[in-house]
Amino acid sequence: MITSIAHATVYVLNQDEALDFYKNKLGFEVGDDMKVEGDFRWLTVYPKSKPQLQLVLAEPKEGPMFSQDAAEKIRGLIAEGAFGAGVFETENCQKTYEELVAKGVAFIQPPTEQLYGIEAMALDNSGNWFSLVQR
Amino acid sequence: MATHNKIKKLNAGRDYIADHFQGQLCLSDIAKSSYMSPYHFLRVFKEMYGETPNEFLVRLRIEQAKKMLITENLSVSEVCEQVGYASLGSFSSLFAKQVGMAPTSYRRKLWALSSEAYRFPAQAIPACYAYHFLGKLTK
Numbered sequence: 119m120i121t122s123i124a125h126a127t128v129y130v131l132n133q134d135e136a137l138d139f140y141k142n143k144l145g146f147e148v149g150d151d152m153k154v155e156g157d158f159r160w161l162t163v164y165p166k167s168k169p170q171l172q173l174v175l176a177e178p179k180e181g182p183m184f185s186q187d188a189a190e191k192i193r194g195l196i197a198e199g200a201f202g203a204g205v206f207e208t209e210n211c212q213k214t215y216e217e218l219v220a221k222g223v224a225f226i227q228p229p230t231e232q233l234y235g236i237e238a239m240a241l242d243n244s245g246n247w248f249s250l251v252q253r
Numbered sequence: 254m255a256t257h258n259k260i261k262k263l264n265a266g267r268d269y270i271a272d273h274f275q276g277q278l279c280l281s282d283i284a285k286s287s288y289m290s291p292y293h294f295l296r297v298f299k300e301m302y303g304e305t306p307n308e309f310l311v312r313l314r315i316e317q318a319k320k321m322l323i324t325e326n327l328s329v330s331e332v333c334e335q336v337g338y339a340s341l342g343s344f345s346s347l348f349a350k351q352v353g354m355a356p357t358s359y360r361r362k363l364w365a366l367s368s369e370a371y372r373f374p375a376q377a378i379p380a381c382y383a384y385h386f387l388g389k390l391t392k
Contacts, residue, residue, distance in 0.1 A: 182388025210257040
């Protein structure tokens with residue numbers, strides 16, 4: 119039986135800049151930041167209260183799975199906002215929204231009543247959108 | 254669920270630990286950074302994060318030690334000191350308890366697996382990522 123999700127991938131344009139965003143704007147903690155053979159950086163972050171689910175911040179680069187052309191196309195799609203990083207939960211959407219706006223986080227939608235709670239939508243500094251939900 | 258202000262205060266204490274884990278820490282200073290009494294801080298920290306402040310501190314120190322053992326050419330004693338432990342014996346036994354092997358064995362094993370000096374081997378990350386990004390099927 120599958121019991122939980124341990125890692126999910128968020129493709130970003132630049133790992134250093136993404137780390138700054140997820141750590142210093144969203145307040146996430148760094149899980150792993152490891153130099154791996156093959157010039158690969160294994161970088162993960164997680165919300166402070168949930169170390170069990172880590173986001174892998176990875177750059178699409180030419181390599182075994184991506185041709186140079188494919189990697190460039192994916193980077194273009196990220197920048198266009200074609201991908202989402204998922205849904206982050208908060209205990210107070212309005213207050214968290216105000217704090218993140220003050221830190222310079224770009225929002226697509228302010229806190230809005232939805233059927234499932236209060237939700238705001240924002241962009242990370244690569245162009246990935248994410249929801250902020252208070253249930 | 255904890256209130257927004259309570260979470261902010263707790264996060265400040267947690268950040269204090271993360272920012273100072275390489276030095277000597279005392280609970281009263283950590284609790285002070287959260288504007289709480291040490292006893293109250295201990296209780297609500299565990300409730301919020303599922304681990305005690307000390308468990309969090311040990312986790313940070315051991316993770317940093319693992320990284321230094323692989324990516325830097327420091328002796329185990331130097332790593333021990335740099336992650337905040339005064340006693341090599343305490344550090345080694347904590348490391349073995351958390352990682353399953355002694356610091357020297359950990360370094361020897363991972364260095365032997367890696368094709369590059371001072372880099373973690375592909376086996377240190379989940380195999381699906383090693384395959385995806387490095388083209389390696391690990392075992």
